[in-house]
Amino acid sequence: MIFESVASYNRGMTDRRHFIKTAAGLGASLSLFTNLKVRAQEGPAPRRPLILCSRGEEWAEKVLRPGWNVFEKGGDILDAVEESARVTELDPEDQSVGYGGLPNEEGVVQLDACFMDGRTHNCGSVAALEMIKTPSSVARLVMERTDHIHLVGEGARKFARAHGFKEENLLTDKSRKMWLRWKENLSDKDDWFPPKDGNYDLEKRPTGTINILALDSKGDLAGCTTTSGLFGKLPGRIGDSPIIGAGLYVDNEVGAAGATGRGEEILRTCGSFFVVEQMRAGKSPREACEALCHRIVKINGGPEKVNFTDKIVAINKNGEAGCFAIQGRKDKPPKAAVISEAGIQIIEGGYLIEAG
Template sequence: ALENIKTPSSAARLVMERTDHIHLVGEGARQFARAHGFKEENLLTEKSRKMWLRWKENLSDKDDWLPPKDGDYDLEKRPTGTINILALDSKGDLAGCTTTSGLFGKLPGRIGDSPIIGAGLYVDNEVGAAGATGRGEEILRTCGSFFVVEQMRAGKSPREACEALCQRIVKINGGADKIDFNDKIVAINKNGEAGCAAIRGSKNKPPQAAIITAAGIEIIEGTYLIEVS
């Protein structure tokens, strides 16, 4: 939705603070960012460029975009880069941000869950906040972050609310044996309690979230539904 701007979340904050709009996308978003002093720059790393070329090679056996043995790029392990940040300040006000580089290999025009309020991010200052990473289509289908906040409104803890969303996603996909993707959810409530959960995980690699306070940094572990190796 906004290309060549290193900090799109900062531009999104200005949309929230200086306009009455919810979303700006495409050329309009670029013009807005430029007008507010954001610099356009090429954000494509050399590694990502080569992964893209290798992906193009795999689309056809007649194309050679890279020379042989030019790096080992496992396209099954697509790069990820979504970040959720949820905050509770000293006045008791909640805030949140979800920012992402998007899905690798997506069709042009695809919109993921990250910029959609109620999907990749939702904040209700009376209840709590939630954010999601992973397969965005499933978060969109379930209005994921909104669902989690409403679960907290109904009395669930942040961790329990995140678990409830994971269970819902598995159910609407036909059960655990149909799941070949992952989603991770983080949440915080008005009391400052935080939790997380994921659809897939392992004992050696459970879902985690970092809690940062004046006392320091604490890493909490969440729960998961499906054990993977």
């Protein structure tokens, strides 16, 4: 088949992607969508636009402002989400995503990210991506320029390189020293000596992820989740962050949700999809996030068996936002940040288990 122009080719690809990614679930959802619209009309006046970041006060202004600037200039919701997501990816001082992220067992930084457009249910993700600072941008390109959803490892890197992304060593000196310290303390039966001060807690393996969820003035929704994953993970390990329905899910008729923390638990429960469906059934964003936390604790055998945490964030079509975590402290409850025409607000969530 010969296309008359690149533009017509792209339109053909877009139509094909839209059909593939949306047709499968359309029929089963129609009656639910009708019920939701009635509830939305009966609820409070929508607060639009807004952007949510899963980080609290320390990153709120820095992360949210670039995305909000896109909205103020009349830009598209996907651009707003991407601008906010890239902030931490490009910041070497943040060791949870992108450049300077936490390396795997072998000292290699492997990044995961996903992107979802609630208007079309189009989505894209990359996993185990090496040498590219901004996996969120690559995930968006997978969504917009292919009829695939996931690209992994070397394939994801080649795709990024084909689109002009620069390859760079993502391991900063700060992250390298942190990895080396962890490596030296793995065992007392290998040839690695412990650090001079001898102080290291092997149980506290840092995790880091950021969720960006957005609602624009037209009521459209989109989101992104990006991470460097579990510190010291086995090479090739993929957590929940790049998996649609786990680390991120967006439904334009309902809302959006994202997760951070122990990814395996979010994967086992289809976490973000579960939260959105709880909101579809009538729960507020906070109540829906809490419901997932209860479910995770239950399938793990109860609070006494849980030695990890997950934090869930969500927004709904009305512009309401909420968060909830499995573990927390009275002096340090889970938080998220939201920016809207009212400025930046910190949302304080609840938790189930008092952290030690």
